[in-house]
Amino acid sequence: MIDFFSRLDTYMKINNLNDNKLTIEAGLANGIIGKARKRGSLSQDNIAKILYAYPLDANWLFTGSGNMIRENDNHLQETKSIYQLKTDMLLNSQKIPLFNAEAIAGAVPVFDDFVEQDPIDYLHIPNAPKCDGALVANGDSMYPLIKSGDLIGYKIIEDIINDIYWGQIYILYITVAGDVFSTIKFVHKAQNEKYLKLVSENKHLQDKEVLISKIISIAQVKLIVRIY
Numbered sequence: 001m002i003d004f005f006s007r008l009d010t011y012m013k014i015n016n017l018n019d020n021k022l023t024i025e026a027g028l029a030n031g032i033i034g035k036a037r038k039r040g041s042l043s044q045d046n047i048a049k050i051l052y053a054y055p056l057d058a059n060w061l062f063t064g065s066g067n068m069i070r071e072n073d074n075h076l077q078e079t080k081s082i083y084q085l086k087t088d089m090l091l092n093s094q095k096i097p098l099f100n101a102e103a104i105a106g107a108v109p110v111f112d113d114f115v116e117q118d119p120i121d122y123l124h125i126p127n128a129p130k131c132d133g134a135l136v137a138n139g140d141s142m143y144p145l146i147k148s149g150d151l152i153g154y155k156i157i158e159d160i161i162n163d164i165y166w167g168q169i170y171i172l173y174i175t176v177a178g179d180v181f182s183t184i185k186f187v188h189k190a191q192n193e194k195y196l197k198l199v200s201e202n203k204h205l206q207d208k209e210v211l212i213s214k215i216i217s218i219a220q221v222k223l224i225v226r227i228y
Contacts, residue, residue, distance in 0.1 A: 003064060003120075004061060004062065004120060004121075004181055005036075005037055005040075005042075006155060006173055007060065007061055007064060007068075008050075008056075008061065010068075010144055011020060011054070013062075013067060015054075018186045019033040021024055022053075025053050025109060026046075026050045026053040026054070026222055027049055027053070028049060028051065030047055032046060033088055034077070040096050041122075042121070042122060043121075044098075044121060044122065044123050044124060044145045045122070045124075047061075047121070051133075051184045055069050055070050056068065056069070057069060057070045057149055058070075058136065058149040058150075058151075059137070059138060059148050059149040060128070061098055061114075061135050062098070062100065062121075063136055063138075065138060066148065068136070079222060080083045084089070086182060091107050092126060092127065092162070093124070093126055093160070094122060094124075094125070094128065094130065094131070094133050095122045095123075096122060096123040096124075096125065096128075096131045096133060096153055097119035097133050097134065098119050098120055098121045098122060098133070098134045098135070098136075098151065099118070099119055099133050099134070100120050100136075102166055102173065105190060109122070116139060117134075118177045119133075123151065123153065123225070125153075125223070125225065126166055126228075128153065128222075128223050128224040129153070129155075129178060129223060130155065130177050130222070131153035131154060131155055131222050131223065132154060132156045132219070133153075133154060134151050134153045134154065134169070135151075135153050135154065136149060136150075136151060136152070136153050137149065137150040137151070137184065138157055139184070140154070140183050140203055141183060141184060141201070141202050142169070142185070142200060142201040142202065143201065144200050145169075145224075146161075146169075146201070146221075147226065150224050150225065151224070151225040151226075152223075152224055152225075153221070153222045153223040153224075153225070154171055154219035154221055154222060155219060155220045155222050156217075156218075157170070157217045157218045157219055157220055160196075160212055160215060160218055163180065164187055164196075164222070165187060166189055167178065167188060168186070168187065168220060168221070169184065169185070169186055169187075169220070169221040170184070170185065170186075170187045170219065170220055170221060171183075171184050171218070171219045171221060172184075172185065172198070172210075172215055172217070173215070173217040173218070174210055174214050175214050175216055175217070176214070180216065181196065184221065185198035185200060186198070186199040186200070186201070187199075190209045192209070193215070194211060194212055194214055195197070195209040195210060195211055195212065196209065196210055196215070197209050198210060
């Protein structure tokens, strides 16, 4: 989490904050920031407290992408929303690794390549469905169901043909003209069995059909965590 603390320090410097002031204003335990810097990690609960206390954009804080400050931020109370399937078996406790998707952009197969990088943090969410990992959402194709900066827990799908639950949300890595791009979409059956139909929650975006052979990696969205 070296880059995480570097970005946090940038925000702190701009706003004349030090570790002691941040600790008090965010309601953290005494000395937790100093200890976190030494071990290179900060718990998800403490990060949530910081994001609640200050208008930091989670996507920028985790990945460096986007703006430092959340857009249209009215400093609402802290809330966490979890999206899950009714058929999911919930686990009392699990440690979900949070990965930086941009660090492996272009890797094939994409999700399998996450095992080669160290997680930037871990999510500890009780009574959540089993997840292989989590990412920070980027883009607005699923807005308002999923907003940029939301934390997305996923389960990797090995067999696209037989293991897709039609109408559910998936993260897909697709090849287009030799490049790889990622998207989060509802996945539906297409008329041609060689294709999948990708549908956005954002009604300003049109549906799109893609060849299954162009999909190099896919994972089902198991939960969405939002910090307001």
